[in-house]
Amino acid sequence: MTNRIVVVGGGTGGTVVSNRLAEELASEIDDGDVEVSLVSDDTKHVYKPVFLYVPFGVAEPEDGVRDLRDLVDERVNIVTNRVRRVDTDEKRLYCQDGDEVLDYDTLVLATGAKLDPDAVPGFREGAHHFYSAEGAERLRDALAEFDGGRLVLSVVGTPHMCPAAPLEFTFIVDDWLRSRGLREDTDLVYTYPMARSHGKPEVAEWADPILAERGVRVETDFVVDAVDPDERVVSAKNGAEVDYDLLVGIPPHRGDELIIDSGLGDAGWVDVDQRTLRATAAEDVYAIGDTAALPIPKAGSAAHFQAFTVAERIAAEVRGRTPTKRYDGKTVCFVETGLDEASFVSFDYETPATMRQPSKPIHWAKHAYNESYWLTARGML
Numbered sequence: 304m305t306n307r308i309v310v311v312g313g314g315t316g317g318t319v320v321s322n323r324l325a326e327e328l329a330s331e332i333d334d335g336d337v338e339v340s341l342v343s344d345d346t347k348h349v350y351k352p353v354f355l356y357v358p359f360g361v362a363e364p365e366d367g368v369r370d371l372r373d374l375v376d377e378r379v380n381i382v383t384n385r386v387r388r389v390d391t392d393e394k395r396l397y398c399q400d401g402d403e404v405l406d407y408d409t410l411v412l413a414t415g416a417k418l419d420p421d422a423v424p425g426f427r428e429g430a431h432h433f434y435s436a437e438g439a440e441r442l443r444d445a446l447a448e449f450d451g452g453r454l455v456l457s458v459v460g461t462p463h464m465c466p467a468a469p470l471e472f473t474f475i476v477d478d479w480l481r482s483r484g485l486r487e488d489t490d491l492v493y494t495y496p497m498a499r500s501h502g503k504p505e506v507a508e509w510a511d512p513i514l515a516e517r518g519v520r521v522e523t524d525f526v527v528d529a530v531d532p533d534e535r536v537v538s539a540k541n542g543a544e545v546d547y548d549l550l551v552g553i554p555p556h557r558g559d560e561l562i563i564d565s566g567l568g569d570a571g572w573v574d575v576d577q578r579t580l581r582a583t584a585a586e587d588v589y590a591i592g593d594t595a596a597l598p599i600p601k602a603g604s605a606a607h608f609q610a611f612t613v614a615e616r617i618a619a620e621v622r623g624r625t626p627t628k629r630y631d632g633k634t635v636c637f638v639e640t641g642l643d644e645a646s647f648v649s650f651d652y653e654t655p656a657t658m659r660q661p662s663k664p665i666h667w668a669k670h671a672y673n674e675s676y677w678l679t680a681r682g683m684l
Contacts, residue, residue: 313343316592429532451488452548
């Protein structure tokens with residue numbers, strides 16, 4: 304009987320785990336003993352970190368897009384559809400388009416995080432962002448017309464994808480304004496919803512002196528409640544207000560509704576064992592990347608390392624062996640500190656975050672990684 308492994312989600316986690324499973328179980332797939340399927344509601348794969356550079360004219364949205372079929376091992380079946388519900392008792396997926404039903408023996412959920420700008424009144428009308436292709440292009444147009452005033456970067460809530468990105472944007476836009484002779488005419492403000500400038504205390508301690516040196520005003524404990532696009536004011540739940548000429552916000556995020564509808568996580572994030580990445584509410588279900596409720600940021604590198612862990616564990620289970628591979632919380636991130644310098648941070652469950660001194664070589668290393676990301680998606684790095 305064929306062992307059916309189904310992966311839901313065609314982002315970094317889903318693509319990498321599908322390719323690693325195809326590699327690990329190549330002989331079993333060729334013999335017809337194992338079948339690996341990847342279900343995605345899009346035929347494209349998007350590398351979202353590229354969007355950070357679009358507003359500054361350094362990249363185009365299409366630089367971060369490839370056909371999913373070109374990235375996924377030919378031994379993996381690709382199903383283009385949206386899964387709307389998982390029946391974990393019957394081990395069955397119900398899809399949105401048509402009456403397609405998929406059965407599984409092992410399921411990997413990599414549904415990612417969704418933008419939810421309408422969760423904050425006025426955000427859609429009054430704020431720009433760089434978390435989608437359309438948003439990044441609109442922000443590029445707005446920055447091109449910006450000639451001074453108050454520019455506010457506001458992190459609306461957590462968790463959100465790429466937790467370093469708000470700081471990166473602030474550092475880059477500071478450099479960009481200086482290069483255009485506009486920095487003296489611009490009041491740059493950074494707001495964060497916690498009592499510090501970043502969720503990781505070590506990152507906040509590193510960032511605070513840089514923000515101060517560059518004259519960036521920081522407003523902490525600023526939990527955005529609403530945006531008034533007419534008066535150009537962003538207000539917080541504690542009553543604080545900041546007026547703006549240009550507002551760049553990190554949109555609210557939420558998990559996929561299918562997670563809630565399937566009883567796998569009340570907030571759309573799947574509760575998992577943080578070492579094995581197995582779902583706590585169902586057997587033979589794993590969750591990786593942004594989908595998994597873990598005490599680490601929602602970063603692409605984490606999804607990558609988790610995908611390797613899950614692929615190795617599933618391969619062992621298919622062969623009747625005891626899985627020994629465990630995820631240690633490893634996360635690594637480049638952090639741009641301007642137009643031509645960057646830092647680097649790494650940490651895991653046991654090791655606090657360690658920041659590196661910003662430098663030009665690290666900046667170019669990040670751009671080199673952006674170019675080689677497609678090898679990562681293929682599971683080759």
